[in-house]
Amino acid sequence: MPRPELFPPLRCLTVLTLSLLVAGCRPGTTAKVEAKVKGADPERIPLVRCEPVRMVPVQQKIETTAYLEAEHTVTVFARVAGRVLPVKIDEGNRVERGALLAELDDAEVKASLRQVEVQLAEKRVRHQLAKLEHEAMQHRESQAQLELQKTIADLGRLEGLEKDLISPKDLDDARYAKNRAIDAHRVAQFNTRKAKLDIDAAAQAIQELEARQAEVRIRLAEHRILAPISGVVAKRQVKGGEVISTTNPLFEVTDTSRLVSYLDRPQRELGLVEQAKRVVFTTDAYGDRKFHATVDLISPVVDRDTGSFKIRVRVVEADAKDLRPGLYIRAQILTEDNRDAILVPKTAVLADGDDRVVFFVREPDGNKGKARRLRLEAGIETEDAIEVKNRGAKRLQVGDLVIVSGHQDLRDQTEVEISKG
Numbered sequence: 001m002p003r004p005e006l007f008p009p010l011r012c013l014t015v016l017t018l019s020l021l022v023a024g025c026r027p028g029t030t031a032k033v034e035a036k037v038k039g040a041d042p043e044r045i046p047l048v049r050c051e052p053v054r055m056v057p058v059q060q061k062i063e064t065t066a067y068l069e070a071e072h073t074v075t076v077f078a079r080v081a082g083r084v085l086p087v088k089i090d091e092g093n094r095v096e097r098g099a100l101l102a103e104l105d106d107a108e109v110k111a112s113l114r115q116v117e118v119q120l121a122e123k124r125v126r127h128q129l130a131k132l133e134h135e136a137m138q139h140r141e142s143q144a145q146l147e148l149q150k151t152i153a154d155l156g157r158l159e160g161l162e163k164d165l166i167s168p169k170d171l172d173d174a175r176y177a178k179n180r181a182i183d184a185h186r187v188a189q190f191n192t193r194k195a196k197l198d199i200d201a202a203a204q205a206i207q208e209l210e211a212r213q214a215e216v217r218i219r220l221a222e223h224r225i226l227a228p229i230s231g232v233v234a235k236r237q238v239k240g241g242e243v244i245s246t247t248n249p250l251f252e253v254t255d256t257s258r259l260v261s262y263l264d265r266p267q268r269e270l271g272l273v274e275q276a277k278r279v280v281f282t283t284d285a286y287g288d289r290k291f292h293a294t295v296d297l298i299s300p301v302v303d304r305d306t307g308s309f310k311i312r313v314r315v316v317e318a319d320a321k322d323l324r325p326g327l328y329i330r331a332q333i334l335t336e337d338n339r340d341a342i343l344v345p346k347t348a349v350l351a352d353g354d355d356r357v358v359f360f361v362r363e364p365d366g367n368k369g370k371a372r373r374l375r376l377e378a379g380i381e382t383e384d385a386i387e388v389k390n391r392g393a394k395r396l397q398v399g400d401l402v403i404v405s406g407h408q409d410l411r412d413q414t415e416v417e418i419s420k421g
Helices: 008-024 030-038 107-159 168-221 267-273
Strands: 047-052 055-058 061-067 073-077 100-103 224-226 231-236 249-254 259-266 278-283 291-298 308-315 328-334 339-345 350-352 355-361 368-375 378-381 385-388 401-405 414-418
Touching: 047 355, 061 259, 061 267, 100 249, 107 168, 259 267, 259 328, 267 291, 267 308, 291 328, 308 328, 339 401
Parallel strands: 047 414
Antiparallel strands: 047 401, 055 339, 061 328, 073 249, 100 224, 231 249, 259 308, 278 291, 278 328, 291 308, 339 385, 350 355, 355 368, 355 401, 368 414, 378 385
């Protein structure tokens, strides 16, 4: 019998070693041998799946959520206390500014107003009488003035005569008459001034009563509770018959035609929204219907505690009529206008340290080509795609084929086979 081999594995190893040494003597055969040892095919070209690069319209936007608010909501209080008369206005009613919402019992105030009006009428009569008295006093003063002038003239005429032609008694009588005329004129002037003061006093009394009348009329008007703005009665907290004070809220009126929303955004987005003008939003109340708003105000300060800032957006009037305050909305702040951009699927993007890269094929020969490596300069991102900003003849351009699968182990200028599936 033949002797059994003591170390058969050693012989196999020796054969393999010799084979490798022989192969090493021929250039280019080492990798093939190693591949055969590993069980791989060194001639096999990587099979990849590609998608054509297209230019598509895009628009950068910021997505957020918020609630709609009425810009102007007023809680209505009574200015005076009193008993509320039956209320006819109800919640949901639309009212114009100045419309009657409710009334308070005003019988007492009306009685006060009638009393003031009677007193005012009396003072006006007295004012007229004082004016008549003043006219009479002015007439008497004029007569006294004429009488004084006459006595002065008579005395002057007598004093101009020769002493032999006039008796001392006539001269004394003339002087006495002049003095009496002077006194009578002074009394007439006094009575005229007194009559004028009576007119002024009567006018002052009229003014005081007119002021009091205006005050009572204001009090009377305050018993009528009016709508402070045009809008919808959102709340009604009285029905009638209650005795209320000035601290009891009665109604809430909301201007639903002017809706706004306040959006909180992180400070890193401040530069993006500074030029934003339009906002598009949806709400569950109307399904997929899109509503529009404008950026009304960007807060001039950033909250240092939260690192955020506020944006106030205003719903356009045509859309506001179909919406309600308090609705939950999903908003998109459009930070730029529509523009054309190259988007690649996120499946085409690979991480390479801190960079992101894509591989693409340009002008393939049939179903074969060379994979080109491109470090990605990313723009906006959607749910499943990324914008490529570095585009052009030496970068990425329309018509190229971007590799979306089979590219994990590729290197630049690697020849690839493009799958037709």
